[in-house]
Amino acid sequence: MAFSERVSRLKSSLIREILAAAQRPEVMSFAGGLPAEVMLPKVQWQDMPLSMGQYGMSEGEPSLREALAAEARKLGVPCEASQVLVVSGSQQTLDLAAKLYIDKGTQILLEAPTYLAALQIFQLFGADCLTVPLEADGPDLAQMRARLEQHRPAFVYLIPTFQNPSAVRYSEAKREAVAALLDEFGVTLIEDEPYRELTFDGGSATPIVSRLKKASWIYTGTVSKTLLPGLRVGYLIASPDLFPHLLRLKQSADLHTNRVGQWQAMQWIGSDQFQQHLGELRSFYRLRRDAFQVALQTHFADLADWQVPQGGLFFWLSLKQPLDTRTLLKSALEQDVTFMPGEPFFSEPERNHGHLRLNFSHIDPARLDEGLKRLATVIRQAQAAQAA
């Protein structure tokens, strides 16, 4: 069997296998990033024209591109509809970016920790992953400068707003500083913002791409966290030098994004109805975040440290006594609990033991306390066994 060299780097996806395990209804899952079912909006389809069934343009539906560009301009991103590419979920942006930039051994710069599905596809294409540690308000700037001075990464991949998994939101000062660094070294920025709208303190911050003066950039978002993930509708907005390449890569990947989902997204983006839905979503998730914090304080106060997330879908816990949290998964599943180990969010998992990513949006509130109690017990038992 002669597969490509790339396939030797194709890892089994922990996300996929845990989500598969979490399909059992009795499992209390803190693992995925699933929206709460009760908050999926009741969408209408009867007005969709039959023409949405025909082949469409690789760029995406013109009116959706216009609406997405208008929303991005409101955030301060200087762009036209001609720079918007509708993609099959923002995961596809990562696939297109990997194709555009990564040969075997290409250096790229990532946050540590970073989104594990991004890490997987960049590594699949053979990237050499440099990292910069995250602090509470964004990356360590001295280390970022050092990486840029010593290397010439093809791009920097950042999730500045409610980062997955750490929930970190970059400060204004760090956003400015990062933009200045990227301009200074002429390094492309890929800015991934699935969680921007899910803010609980009303705070906001202008995207980093809108602060760049020279560097090339790709900004990517999705309707998966705010509308319906099953539509598989995301988008990227790129600086004009990158757009034509990304468009051709999109066409060769799947011709175009499904038009049915695009049509539904068009009914919402930029509408008052969507603003109202987002407000309800923020209130709902804020309550879930608050309840989760209470339960965490009950069961994890002596076990772990964490920041209360001001947005997004996750708590990021750091165990006071670190251990490889991947080893906890089996015992947790035996207790009908699952979670996301922290190690796969690092390019060097063996050097970063002891973190857990816990999703607070999807768990049934009636089972939250029991779920966290069982998880804490699993950790205590493992630590006791380790100490013995």
Next chain:
Amino acid sequence: MAFSERVSRLKSSLIREILAAAQRPEVMSFAGGLPAEVMLPKVQWQDMPLSMGQYGMSEGEPSLREALAAEARKLGVPCEASQVLVVSGSQQTLDLAAKLYIDKGTQILLEAPTYLAALQIFQLFGADCLTVPLEADGPDLAQMRARLEQHRPAFVYLIPTFQNPSAVRYSEAKREAVAALLDEFGVTLIEDEPYRELTFDGGSATPIVSRLKKASWIYTGTVSKTLLPGLRVGYLIASPDLFPHLLRLKQSADLHTNRVGQWQAMQWIGSDQFQQHLGELRSFYRLRRDAFQVALQTHFADLADWQVPQGGLFFWLSLKQPLDTRTLLKSALEQDVTFMPGEPFFSEPERNHGHLRLNFSHIDPARLDEGLKRLATVIRQAQAAQAA
């Protein structure tokens, strides 16, 4: 700007640019492979459960996988639902196969001519494309054996039923012989069948993958030609040794195929309603094929040779006086006519001048005669200029 080495092989897509030009309503297009708008079925959405809006499984919807496996077994393909992967249009199968097999310089074996979007993505990943010429009943078997003896291609990519662009349907004898050759040399088969259901003479033929005894295989199809291309729902069925890799590659590409389109496809696949629709589609396209043949005989009898297609969506013309048909595009567009030049369907375009692919499914019948007349005039003028 440091792009990947791959990007140097990223060609501008002729398909995309011609389709863009053909958007003008006054253009008579013989270029694309678009279904006729009047034959897009009127689909219903009101019964779709809200849960289709949630994230789904990377494999695809279980009931759709079951239905696709059942249909494939009716064709003689020995498979279970566990071997079915729902993809974002069968174009994505080509992307996943390229990732699975192709490093720079990897040899693969293709028909000459072959589907140009397949050629593009295989070349993007760096494939060294070996070819075997097509005859009226399938590939030249002696040349196919010679290629397999002299090389060890990672896979063979074939479109045995109403091939795009040539409309060739392999005979039973050649299907058997090709399967035997692939088993003998242990080479993986990728069998692409978007047009199988669009048969005009009632003829059928068992897929080649179902005749294999040892070789690995990927069989791929789509609802784009029979239901609605805008859904972007295709599928692949793979031998069990390949499936786990393809599944992981699918997940890293876009997590899963949109569930809205999958739900709609589920309402049709295997239903009596779908059989009735397919019957209507075949009758409709047969009439268009017949009318096209009459108009071609009027305007092209002295210019080109062709076979009457027994299925699919295309006539494949070979000019009696070959010239580079790409050079005709500009003059044709000035006459508000467009078509697909034959050269991009060959890995060596400069050695294969003088073919045109003409789509007969999408043109308004009232404009068919005028369109072919204008195209014939453009060719005559170019040939006269060449002779002068």
